[in-house]
Amino acid sequence: MTSPPSAGTARPSLSHLLRVTAFAIGALLLLVTVGVVLHQPLLIPPLAASAALVHGAPGLPLAQPRNLVGGHLISALIGFATLAVAGSSAWGAAVAAGLSLGAMMLTHLAHAPATATAFIVVLQSPDPVTFLPLLALGSCLLVAIGLLPGRIAGHPVRYPVAW
Template sequence: MTTPPSAATRPSFPHLLRVTVFAIGALMLLVTVGVVLHQPLLIPPLAASAALVHGAPGLPLAQPRNLVGGHLMSAAIGFATLAVAGSSAWAAAVAAGLSLGAMMLTHLSHSPAVATAVIVVLQAPHPVPFLPLLALGACLLVAIGLLPGRIGGHPVRYPVSW
């Protein structure tokens, strides 16, 4: 295993290409699942999650427990906030802050998941299709994140921890 590039080091072209291709592939799979099920798949927060999984696979924020747990916890907080305060930008801000605090408290920090709470409050989706789809999307990101390290050439094997 090689050392991951530092912030000051420019990644190699093959590494950039691999990261880009896998991130696009992961997001295209999420879009395909969304189209087949006639449900959009939270592309903004999951795109940010894909960026972490493929661009910084060694970070604690990118690990499967944080990715899946953070999104699901934030969605639950979003639904609770929606039930108490309704759908507004003010309530979305509260849900985002509560999600951040809850993720930090439970060691499930995954910053893109804060956007999931915001989306829940602002769009008020029905929880029954939304939560399983969110779980599916997050799990697909983890599954696709496993591939680059197994194919070779990725500086950090994902996941570092479960």
Template sequence: MTSPPSAATRPSLPHLLRVTAFAIGALMLLVTVGVVLHQPLLIPPLAASAALVHSAPGQPLAQPRNLVGGHLLSAVIGFATLAVAGSSGWSAAVAAGLSLGGMMLTHLNHSPATATAVIVVLQAPDPSTFLPLLALGSCLLVAIGLLPGRIGAHPVRYPVSW
């Protein structure tokens, strides 16, 4: 009796090292820009977004429109939830669910962005600062995501669609 084929094949060591290096580079760029701006730019949802861009560049969730749009939509939903329900674990859970529904409705599916709504509700950042920084961080991830496919370091050229 033979065993069924593995659902996921292991990446080659060179591919694994390239993906890891580009993800680290992208996240270090967020930290560097954050230090220069004296604002935190590396937030957990953006780290998850970088993982998608570099490990699954062909997937719809990783595409620029979904990454940038999903984070911004989820942040706006988070701020609206914060305004209506205040800052609590309960309202953060509602914001995450609403952001998922909003992303599905607008075809901006990017699962890490649900955590952006949670961060907004739990930390109540200033929207005039948070939203531009979130847009900047998201766009930088897209920009760095463009590099591997253009220098021959990734089998899938990112993005597949805008």
């Protein structure tokens, strides 16, 4: 015997589901294009997780622009600092991810997908001069595309809830 679904698990309408899916695909295709053209495809996985938050849970604090952009940037900086101190290794990447979580919590910039940004920086050793502006651009593009669904009638949550 199964229990009835709770209010938090209500299914979205088909039109909402299709709209969210279409905007998420559009955002990810744009990010992949930028990442491939600039030879930084590994930047895409953490931003894909961010897109899932922006489009799938736009009301969560983790999805808000300040957290999304700030969380990725602070995590990248911690990744580069860890890389400089410990070098590139899976162990260093794990430490960088953990440190980035602590730093995001301390600065009120919590954005869970950004821990992967720190991890990738340590494992891949990208050029910071290329990587950081691209990360900022990708994060800002996600925010800009996230603004669009809320401007369409019938979308239940306007994004962002807070800047």
